[in-house]
Amino acid sequence: VAKPDAILVADDVSKSFGGVRAVRVDHLEVQRGTITALIGPNGAGKSTFFNLVSGFDKPDSGTWSFDGTDISGAPAYRIARRGMVRTFQLTKALMRLTVLENVMLGATEQRGERMLAAPLRWVWKGQEDDVEEKARALVERFRLSHMAHEFAGICSGGQRKLLEMARAMMVDPAMIMLDEPMAGVNPALVQSLLGHIQRLRDEGTTIVLVEHDMDVIMSISDWIVVFAEGAVIAEGRPDDIRTNEKVIEAYLGK
Ligand code: ADP
Ligand code: MG
Numbered sequence: 001v002a003k004p005d006a007i008l009v010a011d012d013v014s015k016s017f018g019g020v021r022a023v024r025v026d027h028l029e030v031q032r033g034t035i036t037a038l039i040g041p042n043g044a045g046k047s048t049f050f051n052l053v054s055g056f057d058k059p060d061s062g063t064w065s066f067d068g069t070d071i072s073g074a075p076a077y078r079i080a081r082r083g084m085v086r087t088f089q090l091t092k093a094l095m096r097l098t099v100l101e102n103v104m105l106g107a108t109e110q111r112g113e114r115m116l117a118a119p120l121r122w123v124w125k126g127q128e129d130d131v132e133e134k135a136r137a138l139v140e141r142f143r144l145s146h147m148a149h150e151f152a153g154i155c156s157g158g159q160r161k162l163l164e165m166a167r168a169m170m171v172d173p174a175m176i177m178l179d180e181p182m183a184g185v186n187p188a189l190v191q192s193l194l195g196h197i198q199r200l201r202d203e204g205t206t207i208v209l210v211e212h213d214m215d216v217i218m219s220i221s222d223w224i225v226v227f228a229e230g231a232v233i234a235e236g237r238p239d240d241i242r243t244n245e246k247v248i249e250a251y252l253g254k
Pocket of ligand 1 (some may be wrong): 017021042045048152
């Protein structure tokens, strides 16, 4: 039974790839306004679970609701419209757009329109001023103003992660899912990225993240869910997870 303040509630979600059960989650919920981390060994099913609940892949079974609405099996753009978004890595095409244009595209992406299918000025049909104003504010917020008119391709690893977050924030999501937000980020920038994530949470955005760095996880998470072989094997506050025998055996001990 879900707690009253759960924003995402998933039940019996499963997915196999060629006979391998990548995900078999009996129950997982995310409390509103928290930073919730999914951890577990490589191949434990964390990214697949992200893909399923955000509508980027179809499960074999399962139901899940967001903000009280059943969104099981809904396409990604519809889920995004309800306020649950995930970040995307920059593709080659996006690297040839400017940082500001990339952030502006967040508005389009989440509407389910094909990115780059039309010149930008046609896609927005008169909303471009609002979109641009909002994108500029986000570019500033994520400290990318000096890069606004540079090609996204020249961004450092850390700047890319900031750009991905800025783009996702274009739709004012209630929940944002970050898959390995620290990957490829210069250690000197990790604290600054963490600061951005914590600030989003403090302003009321729910954050779900997958991350490998245990120091990062322990320092910023309100709640930790541990995956192993597709299933949730433990969950709790950082201090409880740190000392949980099952977790140490399945993950930390390795
Ligand atoms: P994690 O993100 O925890 O490292 P994944 O969700 O990426 O784990 O993978 C879970 C399992 O599903 C792994 O065994 C992986 O090889 C498999 N898998 C994931 N995506 C696919 C796919 N598109 N096709 C085939 N197997 C996949
Ligand atoms: Mg993964």
